[in-house]
Amino acid sequence: MNFNIKKTKLPGCFEIIPDKFEDKRGTLIKVFHKDIFLEKHLEVEFAEEYYSISDKDVLRGLHFQLPPKDQVKLVSCISGEVFDVVVDLRLGSPTYGVFETFHLSAKKASMVYIPKGLAHGFYVCKEPAIMLCKTSTVFSPEYDHGIHWSSLDIPWPNKTPKISEKDSKLPIFNQFNSPFHFTEEVL
Numbered sequence: 001m002n003f004n005i006k007k008t009k010l011p012g013c014f015e016i017i018p019d020k021f022e023d024k025r026g027t028l029i030k031v032f033h034k035d036i037f038l039e040k041h042l043e044v045e046f047a048e049e050y051y052s053i054s055d056k057d058v059l060r061g062l063h064f065q066l067p068p069k070d071q072v073k074l075v076s077c078i079s080g081e082v083f084d085v086v087v088d089l090r091l092g093s094p095t096y097g098v099f100e101t102f103h104l105s106a107k108k109a110s111m112v113y114i115p116k117g118l119a120h121g122f123y124v125c126k127e128p129a130i131m132l133c134k135t136s137t138v139f140s141p142e143y144d145h146g147i148h149w150s151s152l153d154i155p156w157p158n159k160t161p162k163i164s165e166k167d168s169k170l171p172i173f174n175q176f177n178s179p180f181h182f183t184e185e186v187l
């Protein structure tokens with residue numbers, strides 16, 4: 001088995017397309033393989049894994065943890081469909097302030113590998129959307145932070161999504177003083 005690792009325009013951020021094993025019963029998809037990830041120079045030390053279940057029109061994000069609790073994330077949509085977004089917040093990055101979008105679905109099965117210093121969020125196009133997320137550090141509420149979803153003219157499919165009260169109070173990108181710095185290591 002293998003993973004097709006596609007570069008995105010954001011250094012260190014990849015779309016990962018796993019092999020699909022299909023037979024008359026259905027499909028089997030592997031979302032992580034330590035040796036292959038090591039070979040491809042991807043993070044293998046994940047500290048937590050969780051999933052969220054969301055209805056249509058829900059938007060979660062754009063989230064990240066602040067240093068020193070910043071984290072690599074590996075996300076995939078295992079039910080429904082989402083419009084997924086990452087934003088580069090790394091000062092000195094050639095793509096600082098640039099976003100990348102992905103269409104993730106249970107059917108397509110691709111994943112997004114998100115390095116430290118990027119904000120992440122998604123909008124639910126088809127419910128129930130189940131998003132699986134591995135993180136390289138444990139959840140730390142004091143370091144949990146984000147930028148407002150409406151930052152940067154991201155072409156969200158819906159301009160009036162359902163969001164949490166916490167997300168409605170996040171600062172917009174232009175008012176966020178980024179503590180993240182770009183390092184060549186992610187290339």
Ligand SMILES: Cc1cn([C@H]2C[C@H](O)[C@@H](COP(=O)(O)OP(=O)(O)O[C@H]3O[C@@H](C)C(=O)[C@@H](O)[C@H]3O)O2)c(=O)[nH]c1=O
Pocket residue numbers: 048050052060061062063064073120121122133139164166
């Ligand atoms: C993310 C997270 C939340 N929680 C708790 C805090 C809160 O009471 C409840 C819901 O948290 P939130 O509102 O932050 O959940 P949510 O908005 O789904 O947060 C997620 O959004 C997407 C976009 C991501 O990228 C994820 O990494 C994560 O930040 O779950 C944990 O205990 N551990 C966790 O790892």
